[in-house]
Amino acid sequence: MHIKINKMTKPGVWAFALIIAFASMALAQDVVIKDFPIGVAGSIDPSFFEPYHSQLQAIADTLHAYPKARAIITGGADGEQYHRNNDALNPGLALGRALVLRNLLIHDFKIDSSQIVIWAEDSKILGPDHRYASVRVDRELADLDNRLTIVENRPPIEQHITETKEVPRDSIITTNIVENLGLQFGAGLASTPFGVLPAGSFAISWQNTFYVEAIVGHTFWGSTFNFKGTDLDTKRRMIGGSIIYYPDKKVPIGIVGGWIRSEEISQKYYEYVRLSEGLLLGLRANAFDCIQITGGYNPSKRRVGGKLLSDLKDDQFMISVMAYKAFGGGK
Secondary structure, eight states: OOOOOOTTOOHHHHHHHHHHHHHHHHHTOEEEEOOOOTTOSTTSOGGGGGGGHHHHHHHHHHHHHOTTOEEEEEEEEOSOEETTEEGGGOHHHHHHHHHHHHHHHHHHHOOOGGGEEEEEEEOSSOSGGGSEEEEEEEGGGTTHHHHHHHHHTSOHHHHHHHHOOOOOHHHHHHHHHHHHEEEEEEEEEEEETTEEEEEEEEEEEETTTEEEEEEEEEOSSOEEEEETTEEEEEEEEEEEEEEEEOSOTTSOEEEEEEEEEEEEEETTTOSEEEEEEEEEEEEEEEETTTEEEEEEEEOOEEEETTSOOOOGGGOEEEEEEEEEEEEEOOO
């Protein structure tokens, strides 16, 4: 801020302008501490805050100079995943990050706890900028106690009219659906009666408990099948669907039930020369928060080109290993 002084400027006016400038600078203080580790709040090492000590000291000096001012501390959590949930889905993380900064200001910078207000917010956006704790000075909260007293002393009817906000039912239902629905994508390898093939999966989930999943697979390499004395170039493909249910969110093992169809197709005629189709009943285990291993019993019926439908003697155990990425899915 530049103040031009001429002969007509009185010393009192100049001094008053300087006071206003410095006061506005002090009251505009805002410190944002970003890049908290995923899933970490109050257990963070104190050295994490050392680069911000000079800025925090400036805020402390302002609060000491203005005893009626308030420091608003906000903790934030983002949408990065840890374990089965998101950082933002644990409300204690955002609040814990605000509390650890509050304790630092009280114990190390000697700020009166009555001058501190705690807020918390979460975000579905990914990134370290949304795992943070911030503090800013707000003079507008200086008369907070008086305003709260006025609100509490209002007549009951006035309190009801002015303080109650009705949330539309449709809005509540829509919000619940959006928060609890999730998507999951996977890619990996799956076994079939005719060999292993690359596969991909897509699932819609509800509260990370129920999943409706589709799986498809196809080989990029060829093989041969002898049909009535002729060697046919073939490839394998697979398609299926299943429902997965996790009985306990703390145990990453789900029950799988579905239907799988596998084919070995002729590259010349684009028709199957061998086919397997049947139920899939088994279990799924999630490992390392990014790998799914599914094993299931497949009492399949088989067809081979030129022959009738076989009986159930060719049933088998099938397995798939998928790397996956999940989005959303509830609390």
